[in-house]
Amino acid sequence: MATLLHLDSSVSPTSASASRSVTETFRKAWEEQHPEGTVIYRDLSAEPVPHITADAHSAGFADPATHTPEQAAAFAERVRLIEELEQADAVLIGAPMYNFTIPSTLKAWLDNVILMGRTAGETPSAKGTPVTVVASRGGSYAPGTPRESFEYVQNYLTAVLAGGLGLDLDFIVPELTMAPYNPAMAELVPLFEASRERALQEAATKAKALAERLAA
Known part of the structure; x- marks a missing residue:
């Protein structure tokens, strides 16, 4: 049975979140293909994982036999998250742009x-696992736009997920999501609506194709 690791990080509920609505569409399409499969879901906004601490960080470079009780406890939490990643057949991440980058x-x-x-280094333990990132943003940071140089979501996640962890990375990018709320962007609402519909269609299509590929 296939396992999907699904992470959301938007601070908004699904009804008001571009990234959550698209990841929800992806997940539902995935579940239709894998009704007996497993979805591991983490809402990183509602239930944040601990920020890295000195004990959690240093434990990663030390022999477990030498861990202090504090290091052992902190490292066990890291291992739990690592194992979820390693055991997933596919990963889905909602990554809205906040202040030009990903949520903390x-x-x-x-x-x-x-x-x-x-998970990183010469032989990453989750290497090749497909990961789909829904990188929503309030404006447009696409190539050729005035704010192209401020795009630190796709650039960063490509470096980390593909370059660092060796994952098979794909993006879905709903943009101009602030157009319905910002009067100065009113003329861009049709472009936002087109982007939203395209993202939802991509989510359903890519989820189905990925599920079929993994089942083959």
Whole structure:
């Protein structure tokens, strides 16, 4: 049975969140293909994982036999998150852009699961696992736009997820999500609506194709 690890990090509920509505569409399409499968869901906004601490960080570079009680407890939490990643057949991440980058809750999860010599390094333990990131943003940071140079979500996650963890990375990018709420962006509402519909269609199509690929 296939296992999907689904992470959301938007602070908004699904009704008001572009990234959550798209990940929900992806997940439902996935579940239709894998009705007997498993979905491990983490809402990183509602239940944040611990930010990395000195004990959690240093324990990753030390022999477990030498861990202090504090290091052992902190490292056990990291291992739990790492094992969820390693055991997943596919990963789905909602990553809205906040102040030009990812939410701190998602960064905390990454800091916990990136472990040199295990998930990162010469032979990453989850290498090749497909990961779909829904990278929503209030404006547009696409190539050729005035704010292209401020795009630190896709650039960063490509470096970390593909370059660092060796995952098979794909993006869905709903943009201009602030257009319905910002009067200065009113003329961009049709472009936002088109982007939203395209993202929802991509989510359903890509989830189905990925599920079929893993089942083959």
